[in-house]
Amino acid sequence: MRNNLKFKIVGSGPTGMLLAIALSKLETNIYLTDLLSREKLIDKDKTYAITHSTRIILEKFCIWDKLKPYLYGFNTLSISDSVTCSFSVLNISDLDEDISYVKNIGWVVKHSDLMNVFFKEIDNQQNITFDSNQSLSAKKIVFDYKFFASGANFFNSHFHKFFSFKKSYNHSCLTFKVLVRGNIERRAYEIFREEGPLALLPLDKNLYQIIWTSYTAKSIDRLNSDKNFLLDNLSTILPDNFFLDQIIGEVSVFPVSLSLNMPIFNSKNLILVGDSFHTFHPVGGQGLNTCWRDINTIFDILNNDSIIRNKKLKLFRLKYYTSRFLDILITIIITDTLIKIFTNANLILLPLRRISFLFLNKFSLFRKLVLNQMTKSIVFSNIK
Ligand SMILES: Cc1cc2nc3c(=O)[nH]c(=O)nc-3n(C[C@H](O)[C@H](O)[C@H](O)COP(=O)(O)OP(=O)(O)OC[C@H]3O[C@@H](n4cnc5c(N)ncnc54)[C@H](O)[C@@H]3O)c2cc1C
Numbered sequence: 001m002r003n004n005l006k007f008k009i010v011g012s013g014p015t016g017m018l019l020a021i022a023l024s025k026l027e028t029n030i031y032l033t034d035l036l037s038r039e040k041l042i043d044k045d046k047t048y049a050i051t052h053s054t055r056i057i058l059e060k061f062c063i064w065d066k067l068k069p070y071l072y073g074f075n076t077l078s079i080s081d082s083v084t085c086s087f088s089v090l091n092i093s094d095l096d097e098d099i100s101y102v103k104n105i106g107w108v109v110k111h112s113d114l115m116n117v118f119f120k121e122i123d124n125q126q127n128i129t130f131d132s133n134q135s136l137s138a139k140k141i142v143f144d145y146k147f148f149a150s151g152a153n154f155f156n157s158h159f160h161k162f163f164s165f166k167k168s169y170n171h172s173c174l175t176f177k178v179l180v181r182g183n184i185e186r187r188a189y190e191i192f193r194e195e196g197p198l199a200l201l202p203l204d205k206n207l208y209q210i211i212w213t214s215y216t217a218k219s220i221d222r223l224n225s226d227k228n229f230l231l232d233n234l235s236t237i238l239p240d241n242f243f244l245d246q247i248i249g250e251v252s253v254f255p256v257s258l259s260l261n262m263p264i265f266n267s268k269n270l271i272l273v274g275d276s277f278h279t280f281h282p283v284g285g286q287g288l289n290t291c292w293r294d295i296n297t298i299f300d301i302l303n304n305d306s307i308i309r310n311k312k313l314k315l316f317r318l319k320y321y322t323s324r325f326l327d328i329l330i331t332i333i334i335t336d337t338l339i340k341i342f343t344n345a346n347l348i349l350l351p352l353r354r355i356s357f358l359f360l361n362k363f364s365l366f367r368k369l370v371l372n373q374m375t376k377s378i379v380f381s382n383i384k
Pocket residue numbers: 010011012013014015016033034035036041046047048049050133149150151152173174175211254255256273274275276282285286287288289290291
């Protein structure tokens with residue numbers, strides 16, 4: 001072991017798990033914990049869209065090849081606006097040269113597959129201990145740093161002396177999988193609607209994940225409705241080439257918010273990572289990808305021999321929050337602006353909406369700008 005630093009990670013969702021794997025490469029001792037058992041952590045009916053920035057990060061931590069068999073790539077992305085009846089289809093020729101060779105705009109992965117790969121990796125690392133909160137507390141270990149990766153509800157229930165901002169959109173997401181028919185292979189869809197965006201993510205040849213945002217009351221009504229009624233309701237708002245067969249698995253609902261939490265008034269050695277640090281509207285599928293870029297920054301700061309060897313952790317927190325500032329700010333601005341402009345039927349905004357699609361369809365430079373920002377993010381060139 002290169003050092004005897006001890007790090008505690010509270011929360012073993014996708015952020016806590018990847019953070020443990022990344023920190024294990026620095027030969028530190030990692031203690032990972034969660035309120036849930038291993039089985040419950042794996043068994044969640046969620047799906048994530050994966051971007052090119054994430055691909056590079058997972059390659060860096062030697063996870064990409066292990067995850068590849070479980071990824072479903074898409075090579076076209078359809079963006080449409082149901083209010084102005086505008087649409088545009090982006091494809092791999094709109095990607096920058098440094099990523100177009102991969103032949104995918106993005107990928108989709110099931111939560112359970114992702115967590116199985118992560119647990120396998122963690123089991124192989126001797127310097128990662130996965131334990132319950134109580135058992136870890138009983139060991140009375142003194143930690144050099146604590147990382148909170150305990151999800152979006154972290155702040156409310158735990159700490160004071162934090163800067164905290166939260167905007168509730170009064171929206172929720174209904175999510176479920178559907179079997180489909182039609183010639184729609186390897187295409188993801190983002191459909192802007194008056195009530196909120198509807199995303200369709202391909203999970204397999206005939207299987208799609210539906211992420212249907214609407215007002216919370218409406219989403220709950222839909223959740224409680226009969227599955228056939230829900231399917232009929234959905235089929236009326238889907239693209240013409242989409243034919244729904246049946247709903248597979250459970251229908252769930254998640255609240256949606258924009259939030260930012262930072263322990264600026266708190267002098268303890270603790271850092272917020274992932275959804276504990278920030279949440280965004282799921283439009284554009286940026287959430288988890290941004291969480292994993294936090295991890296890349298933490299790794300890069302700590303992957304400096306003098307910091308680790310001399311335990312110079314005092315400036316670590318400041319470096320981390322300042323390095324992450326721009327990427328998070330841009331993601332907040334983009335997701336929030338998209339919702340403000342496209343989630344209504346405001347007549348004043350209609351010309352702007354039409355012009356946006358005109359630009360997307362007429363100017364390849366504009367298409368490239370939109371697509372590459374979505375999948376690479378501003379920090380792509382710094383991920384090494
Ligand atoms: C509807 C919806 C769709 C989304 N779609 C996408 C998408 O397509 N692509 C994408 O990238 N992102 C997406 N996201 C966002 C993504 O789900 C989150 O960004 C991601 O789950 C954050 O991971 P996390 O590990 O930070 O938090 P979580 O997944 O919430 O995990 C937190 C963990 O901490 C544990 N925990 C909580 N409190 C404690 C405690 N006190 N002690 C110990 N453990 C604790 C919890 O049990 C949990 O296991 C979506 C989100 C929503 C709501």
